[in-house]
Amino acid sequence: MSRPPINADQRRWNKSIRAYLSFSVFLCGCQMAVWAADVPAQFAITEASLHQYEDGPALQGNHYFVPGEIVFLSFRAAGYKATETDPPKVKLSYRIDAFDTEGVLLVETKTDRIEKELAPQDKNWQPKVRYSFSVPPLGDPGTYRAVITVKDETGGGTAKRDLSLTVRGHAVEASPALVVRNFRFLRDEQEANVAASATYRAGDPIWARFDVTGYKIGEKNRFQVSYGLEVLRSSGESIYTEPKAAEESAESFYRRRYMPGELNLRPSSDIAKGDYTILLRVEDHLGGQKYESRHVFHIE
Numbered sequence: 001m002s003r004p005p006i007n008a009d010q011r012r013w014n015k016s017i018r019a020y021l022s023f024s025v026f027l028c029g030c031q032m033a034v035w036a037a038d039v040p041a042q043f044a045i046t047e048a049s050l051h052q053y054e055d056g057p058a059l060q061g062n063h064y065f066v067p068g069e070i071v072f073l074s075f076r077a078a079g080y081k082a083t084e085t086d087p088p089k090v091k092l093s094y095r096i097d098a099f100d101t102e103g104v105l106l107v108e109t110k111t112d113r114i115e116k117e118l119a120p121q122d123k124n125w126q127p128k129v130r131y132s133f134s135v136p137p138l139g140d141p142g143t144y145r146a147v148i149t150v151k152d153e154t155g156g157g158t159a160k161r162d163l164s165l166t167v168r169g170h171a172v173e174a175s176p177a178l179v180v181r182n183f184r185f186l187r188d189e190q191e192a193n194v195a196a197s198a199t200y201r202a203g204d205p206i207w208a209r210f211d212v213t214g215y216k217i218g219e220k221n222r223f224q225v226s227y228g229l230e231v232l233r234s235s236g237e238s239i240y241t242e243p244k245a246a247e248e249s250a251e252s253f254y255r256r257r258y259m260p261g262e263l264n265l266r267p268s269s270d271i272a273k274g275d276y277t278i279l280l281r282v283e284d285h286l287g288g289q290k291y292e293s294r295h296v297f298h299i300e
Contacts, residue, residue, distance in 0.1 A: 043157030045150055046126060048075035050165055054130060064166040065144075068137040071098075071165060073146055076126040077114075081155030087117045090127070091153035098133045101142035101167075106254055107133045136254050141169045172258040175214035178289035180282060181258070183210040185297060189264070198297035203269035206297060208278070213258035216287030222251035224285040225259050232277045239276075240265070249285075273299050 049058035051072040065071060073096070082088035092114040098106040114127045135144070146163045172181050185198040186207040200206055215225050226247035231240040248259055263278065278295045 043077070043079040043081075043150075043152045043155060043159050045148055045159045045161045046076045046078050047128075048148060048161045048163060049073070050146070050163055054132070059165075064168045065135050067135050067139045067167065067169040069135050070132050071135060071146070072130070072132045073148075073163065074128060074130045075148055075150075075161065076128050077150050077152075077159065078126045080152045080157070082118055083154050087119065089154075090114065090116050090118060090125075092127065092150055093153060094129060094148065094150040096131050096149075097147045099145045099147070100136070100254075101140050101144065103145075104255065106136060106139075106144070108253060135167055138256060138258060138260070139167055139169060140257065141167055141171050143167075170211075172211045172213055174257070178212070178214045178282060178284045178287065178291040180261075180280060180291060180293045181211045181213055183208065183280075183293065183295050185295075198295075199300055200267075200297060202267065202271050202273070202299055204267075206263075206265040206267065208263040208295065210261045210263075210280070211258045212261055212282055215259070215284035215289065217255055217257075218286050220251040221253070221255040222249070222286070223256060223259070224249040225282065226285065227261055227280060227282040229263060229281065230279040231265065232279060234275045234277075243281075267299065271299055 050063075051057065051059060051074065052063075054072050055074070056072065077092055077094075080090055080092060082090050094112060094114070096110040100106055110131055112129075114129070116122075116125075116127065118125065133146075144165050144167055146165070148161045148163070149158065150160075151158045170182075175181070185195040186209060187193040187195050188205070189207050191209065212225055212227065215223055217223050224247070226244055228243040228245050229241070230238055232238055245263065246261065250256065261282075263280075265278075275296055275298050278297070280293045280295065282291045282293075283289070284291075
């Protein structure tokens with residue numbers, strides 16, 4: 001039995017149907033490709049970044065923090081496997097570690113879990129975690145690290161991200177034994193006003209600052225350090241003494257690698273002109289160490 005001839009209208013209709021089917025297949029392919037791009041094929045940490053404040057813009061590589069500043073961190077997790085229950089659930093666990101320049105923990109490790117029942121519209125849901133920690137007030141300058149580890153409790157996958165941050169601050173060279181570093185005379189109590197030369201007029205206050213390091217750090221990062229001073233004429237005669245000008249004893253989660261010290265002398269207005277020496281005596285009570293250093297100033 002022969003088919004009836006196809007007229008021109010039928011040919012145009014058939015072409016339209018073929019074009020429509022081809023376009024539909026193309027669109028489906030694109031939608032599948034886009035959906036696959038949105039969700040990583042493997043479990044992964046996404047959008048991990050540092051901020052100056054919570055939910056602030058992601059910081060760029062040239063940004064730096066200073067001692068005592070709060071660091072804000074956030075990240076998401078994607079590509080996890082949900083449970084086969086009804087409704088399905090996502091079960092994740094994570095830990096965050098913050099390290100200083102030598103790999104020493106700044107604060108206690110942060111651990112937590114994420115559990116959520118997924119609705120149909122949550123197919124591409126990525127949980128967001130926010131966390132913050134402080135740079136130690138006496139933290140060393142250099143590169144610090146925040147290490148994020150997340151585990152997919154259902155799928156068994158583990159993802160890890162390492163974020164680095166730059167810290168600028170006061171540098172104190174390490175020492176294996178008790179020592180005084182960075183002794184500097186000041187024009188006044190402001191740290192920025194370092195004296196170009198340790199020359200003062202009679203009656204002017206004399207300020208100085210320094211750093212003590214190399215003392216023993218005991219259990220729970222405890223330390224105990226004291227210092228005293230004596231002022232000598234150029235002849236060696238003692239004109240002032242203070243055996244214990246200051247003492248500090250403390251313990252903390254993060255170690256105190258150095259202790260800042262400060263001196264303030266107020267010579268009389270009739271003090272003789274000439275050179276004088278500050279004899280600084282430091283004692284490490286836990287480590288049984290003692291250290292002396294001499295620092296000359298001039299009265300004009």
